[in-house]
Amino acid sequence: AQKVTQAQTEISVVEKEDVTLDCVYETRDTTYYLFWYKQPPSGELVFLIRRNSFDEQNEISGRYSWNFQKSTSSFNFTITASQVVDSAVYFCALSEVNFGNEKLTFGTGTRLTIIP
Amino acid sequence: DTGVSQDPRHKITKRGQNVTFRCDPISEHNRLYWYRQTLGQGPEFLTYFQNEAQLEKSRLLSDRFSAERPKGSFSTLEIQRTEQGDSAMYLCASSHFPGQTYEQYFGPGTRLTVT
Numbered sequence: 001a002q003k004v005t006q007a008q009t010e011i012s013v014v015e016k017e018d019v020t021l022d023c024v025y026e027t028r029d030t031t032y033y034l035f036w037y038k039q040p041p042s043g044e045l046v047f048l049i050r051r052n053s054f055d056e057q058n059e060i061s062g063r064y065s066w067n068f069q070k071s072t073s074s075f076n077f078t079i080t081a082s083q084v085v086d087s088a089v090y091f092c093a094l095s096e097v098n099f100g101n102e103k104l105t106f107g108t109g110t111r112l113t114i115i116p
Numbered sequence: 117d118t119g120v121s122q123d124p125r126h127k128i129t130k131r132g133q134n135v136t137f138r139c140d141p142i143s144e145h146n147r148l149y150w151y152r153q154t155l156g157q158g159p160e161f162l163t164y165f166q167n168e169a170q171l172e173k174s175r176l177l178s179d180r181f182s183a184e185r186p187k188g189s190f191s192t193l194e195i196q197r198t199e200q201g202d203s204a205m206y207l208c209a210s211s212h213f214p215g216q217t218y219e220q221y222f223g224p225g226t227r228l229t230v231t
Contacts, residue, residue: 004158037222043205043225044222044223045159045207045209047219047222050219091158097218101171101172102211102213102220103164103172104151104159104161106158106160107158108157108158109156109158
């Protein structure tokens, strides 16, 4: 069965500091997708990034960057120069697509607080 | 189209009552998913539809839960004889299958409180 672990329950950093959110996953499938979602206080899940299992290139989007390492089954998320608006709960998720069901398995989330 | 919508946003009910939630997906999306999120946890998969066909149900979905998508458009999730343990946020998501991105777009959720 697939599993996603986010060991960091809560993180607080001072504004402008860099912060990395950890994600470790387990799956027996060779084809899968990894996601990060942001959940602000309003509650709606906001898609941030998708990465497929065959693409281990790191990605940067503005202040956000992602490091995918199959060897350690990790998909970590770094925010550079954090801002107060980054305060939210962040979820890592896994989707196994071999049988056509894209259902997402989520981690328990990391609550990030940016202190002004 | 402004995205996935859910109604109501909040529902307070007494134990033993029945409740029904509605989800309207993005119009061109043929897949619709229901998830449940309890406090401090990530969302958990409940069930999903492709068009009007319900293709999979989680073991979390007890006999008191039923979901429909009668015309392959909106979906309803009904909980009969609610229990306090049903208190949670119920999230709906939609996607287009087969697709290039496997991205699911989530609605704002319905927060259920059972007293």
